[in-house]
Amino acid sequence: xxxxxxxxxxxxxxxxxxxxxxxxxxxxxxxxxxxxxxxxxxxxxxxxxxxxxxxxxxxxxxxxxxxxxxxxxxxxxxxxxxxxxxxxxxxxxxxxxxxxxxxxxxxxxxxxxxxxxxxxxxxxxxxxxxxxxxxxxxxxxxxxxxxxxxxxxxxxxxxxxxxxxxxxxxxxxxxxxxxxxxxxxxxxxxxxxxxxxxxxxxxxxxxxxxxxxxxxxxxxxxxxxxxxxxxxxxxxxxxxxxxxxxxxxxxxxxxxxxxxxxxxxxxxxxxxxxxxxxxxxxxxxxxxxxxxxxxxxxxxxxxxxxxxxxxxxxxxxxxxxxxxxxxxxxxxxxxxxxxxxxxxxxxxxxxxxxxxxxxxxxxxxxxxxxxxxxxxxxxxxxxxxxxxxxxxxxxxxxxxxxxxxxxxxxxxx
Amino acid sequence: xxxxxxxxxxxxxxxxxxxxxxxxxxxxxxxxxxxxxxxxxxxxxxxxxxxxxxxxxxxxxxxxxxxxxxxxxxxxxxxxxxxxxxxxxxxxxxxxxxxxxxxxxxxxxxxxxxxxxxxxxxxxxxxxxxxxxxxxxxxxxxxxxxxxxxxxxxxxxxxxxxxxxxxxxxxxxxxxxxxxxxxxxxxxxxxxxxxxxxxxxxxxxxxxxxxxxxxxxxxxxxxxxxxxxxxxxxxxxxxxxxxxxxxxxxxxxxxxxxxxxxxxxxxxxxxxxxxxxxxxxxxxxxxxxxxxxxxxxxxxxxxxxxxxxxxxxxxxxxxxxxxxxxxxxxxxxxxxxxxxxxxxxxxxxxxxxxxxxxxxxxxxxxxxxxxxxxxxxx
Numbered sequence: 052x053x054x055x056x057x058x059x060x061x062x063x064x065x066x067x068x069x070x071x072x073x074x075x076x077x078x079x080x081x082x083x084x085x086x087x088x089x090x091x092x093x094x095x096x097x098x099x100x101x102x103x104x105x106x107x108x109x110x111x112x113x114x115x116x117x118x119x120x121x122x123x124x125x126x127x128x129x130x131x132x133x134x135x136x137x138x139x140x141x142x143x144x145x146x147x148x149x150x151x152x153x154x155x156x157x158x159x160x161x162x163x164x165x166x167x168x169x170x171x172x173x174x175x176x177x178x179x180x181x182x183x184x185x186x187x188x189x190x191x192x193x194x195x196x197x198x199x200x201x202x203x204x205x206x207x208x209x210x211x212x213x214x215x216x217x218x219x220x221x222x223x224x225x226x227x228x229x230x231x232x233x234x235x236x237x238x239x240x241x242x243x244x245x246x247x248x249x250x251x252x253x254x255x256x257x258x259x260x261x262x263x264x265x266x267x268x269x270x271x272x273x274x275x276x277x278x279x280x281x282x283x284x285x286x287x288x289x290x291x292x293x294x295x296x297x298x299x300x301x302x303x304x305x306x307x308x309x310x311x312x313x314x315x316x317x318x319x320x321x322x323x324x325x326x327x328x329x330x331x332x333x334x335x336x337x338x339x340x341x342x343x344x345x346x347x348x349x350x351x352x353x354x355x356x357x358x359x360x361x362x363x364x365x366x367x368x369x370x371x372x373x374x375x376x377x378x379x380x381x382x383x384x385x386x387x388x389x390x391x392x393x394x395x396x397x398x399x400x401x402x403x404x405x406x407x408x409x410x411x412x413x414x415x416x417x418x419x420x421x422x423x424x425x426x427x428x429x430x431x432x433x434x435x436x437x438x439x440x441x442x443x444x445x446x447x448x449x450x451x452x453x454x455x456x457x458x459x460x461x462x463x464x
Numbered sequence: 465x466x467x468x469x470x471x472x473x474x475x476x477x478x479x480x481x482x483x484x485x486x487x488x489x490x491x492x493x494x495x496x497x498x499x500x501x502x503x504x505x506x507x508x509x510x511x512x513x514x515x516x517x518x519x520x521x522x523x524x525x526x527x528x529x530x531x532x533x534x535x536x537x538x539x540x541x542x543x544x545x546x547x548x549x550x551x552x553x554x555x556x557x558x559x560x561x562x563x564x565x566x567x568x569x570x571x572x573x574x575x576x577x578x579x580x581x582x583x584x585x586x587x588x589x590x591x592x593x594x595x596x597x598x599x600x601x602x603x604x605x606x607x608x609x610x611x612x613x614x615x616x617x618x619x620x621x622x623x624x625x626x627x628x629x630x631x632x633x634x635x636x637x638x639x640x641x642x643x644x645x646x647x648x649x650x651x652x653x654x655x656x657x658x659x660x661x662x663x664x665x666x667x668x669x670x671x672x673x674x675x676x677x678x679x680x681x682x683x684x685x686x687x688x689x690x691x692x693x694x695x696x697x698x699x700x701x702x703x704x705x706x707x708x709x710x711x712x713x714x715x716x717x718x719x720x721x722x723x724x725x726x727x728x729x730x731x732x733x734x735x736x737x738x739x740x741x742x743x744x745x746x747x748x749x750x751x752x753x754x755x756x757x758x759x760x761x762x763x764x765x766x767x768x769x770x771x772x773x774x775x776x777x778x779x780x781x782x783x784x785x786x787x788x789x790x791x792x793x794x795x796x797x798x799x800x801x802x803x804x805x806x807x808x809x810x811x812x813x814x815x816x817x818x819x820x821x822x823x824x825x826x827x828x829x830x831x832x833x834x835x836x837x838x839x840x841x842x
Binding site: 052053054055057058059060061062091103105106107110111112113114115118119122177179182183184185186187188216217219453454455457458459 | 481483485486488489490491493494495496497498501502503504505546547548549550551552553554556558657661664665
């Protein structure tokens with residue numbers, strides 16, 4: 052069973068997380084002369100127009116690791132723990148972790164942002180908890196979806212080792228990171244702080260862009276080495292669905308976002324310019340694939356944001372400056388000072404967007420921050436026309452594949 | 465008269481999933497990858513058959529034969545069916561018990577001694593008739609499933625239709641721009657994606673897909689003529705298959721440009737307005753534009769690329785000479801024979817206009833084989 056969960060390449064890690072969220076968010080744009088050559092599915096996804104699409108897709112791909120996890124959990128019930136306690140625990144913990152991880156990824160894409168006041172009515176994802184395909188799928192509520200993620204992640208903590216044999220494998224550290232991620236997307240900043248803090252007690256080293264063994268060779272297009280010291284748990288975006296919107300042959304990074312990397316910010320070197328527009332090559336995948344796993348920089352930002360929102364500005368500043376001192380040129384780095392809680396929060400959120408670019412996080416952030424009243428309006432410019440996606444629009448729960456709707460009768464978003 | 469009842473279990477279909485062993489090339493950890501899903505509710509395929517047989521012969525066995533008639537009922541047959549891939553996203557279809565069927569057939573075998581003197585001429589004729597149809601389809605979800613047109617290798621989920629049948633996109637040839645025309649809601653259309661989706665959604669009722677016919681021969685058999693004169697024997701076997709349909713490959717822009725595989729239909733492609741009256745082959749497009757994948761798929765599986773598969777082929781010719789016939793001095797226990805035979809000699813007749821061999825439309829037909837030899841027993 053461990054071998055089922057170790058199928059990192061095709062099933063559990065690299066095949067991998069959804070792209071639909073990232074391609075629906077606003078950190079990139081399609082080159083105008085490329086728009087016309089894209090197929091309808093990509094055009095509709097880019098324009099935020101509901102579209103009938105079929106297998107294969109993010110939905111199908113995310114439910115493969117969930118199946119493996121369910122199958123392992125069922126099989127473990129028939130195997131005595133005492134036969135091999137260490138292996139049993141690792142399978143049990145890993146299976147619950149993977150299930151939690153992919154349920155969260157699906158919730159970010161296919162459900163509305165978590166809102167305490169409407170979480171019982173808002174439609175969540177399908178929580179498949181069995182390997183038997185004869186059991187019909189039905190949609191849970193958003194509350195049930197997030198509760199399941201949290202329950203599975205908690206379960207995994209008690210079985211997993213602190214550190215994994217390889218970042219493809221779950222660990223207690225990764226489970227803390229997953230809980231921090233989950234709680235911040237629910238805007239539960241107390242719990243987000245708690246688990247970010249537990250993570251950082253196990254792992255807190257950062258890559259120093261001024262010089263570090265985890266940087267790729269200077270001749271390489273890509274900035275980092277794979278499985279670097281910040282990577283607690285490794286996944287990539289899958290290659291199906293809408294991911295080809297992000298191909299370097301058609302899209303570039305939003306220019307105003309690129310301009311937000313100041314002089315002295317070494318993250319500017321993540322980008323290479325082509326005809327005046329930036330292409331991103333700073334993924335922890337050390338290639339063109341998008342790394343979407345759990346890494347230490349994200350957890351610093353979660354703890355900083357949670358602390359800031361709770362009014363603990365000093366602690367928030369300390370985390371932010373720890374991160375930025377590893378990102379800015381040493382001579383030019385000026386520690387951030389807090390003039391007010393609001394100013395610090397704005398800066399942390401800006402750094403979050405810059406640091407976690409193309410990690411499959413922005414879509415969930417836009418949803419959540421609009422629930423905080425930040426009024427982020429996404430815009431696309433298509434053939435000279437501006438299309439906008441209003442905050443808290445129902446489209447923030449992205450459409451479910453047509454064939455799944457037809458076969459199950461579950462409700463479309 | 466006989467009556468039989470049997471069950472059939474495909475060993476690949478189990479209540480437990482089946483996986484293969486690999487190694488992850490990053491971690492070197494052993495990996496198990498599931499290739500077949502577990503289906504705890506899987507039942508055996510069952511079939512019952514009733515046969516009526518009659519044997520007859522005229523005086524001196526100049527004309528003899530058997531006639532057999534059978535009725536067959538199959539229940540819980542395995543079939544590919546779309547399923548809720550939320551359960552396991554590696555496939556969008558799954559094999560499970562999907563249908564009941566009913567079949568009937570006739571097997572006739574006749575022998576006749578046309579000439580029975582020093583020169584002998586015998587004819588053996590075998591004729592089979594077989595038809596089957598789906599009588600019940602289990603899941604409502606899939607009974608009208610036409611997301612993919614059928615190639616005749618899966619059970620057709622429509623009651624009253626042949627168990628294995630060929631379906632195709634309904635087609636109206638080419639328009640005056642060289643693009644294939646299909647039907648969307650009863651109107652001519654080149655919106656291939658919408659056509660595909662409406663078929664997925666509405667099945668046969670979409671009007672975009674048609675039954676072409678059975679994918680397996682309904683009438684088939686062979687005829688062997690044997691001639692003998694002294695030590696010389698000649699036998700010729702002809703096979704025939706009738707009453708079925710096939711899909712012919714044609715020119716595809718994407719396989720040419722991306723795969724480097726051409727097709728002779730390229731030379732018949734639409735090149736200028738007016739060509740649509742003479743050819744079914746669309747104009748060449750650059751498949752860079754992904755919407756063309758729907759166009760290519762539509763053309764490939766459209767009605768214009770299907771035809772009757774009926775054919776007659778020369779299976780073999782055997783010629784032999786028996787040295788025993790030259791002399792009476794040979795001991796009867798030994799023999800010496802010179803023989804020549806030729807097999808897989810190809811089609812004598814075919815119904816289709818594509819000049820294709822319907823039984824080998826995607827591959828090369830087996831090559832003709834010629835053998836000459838001397839055979840002795842001492």
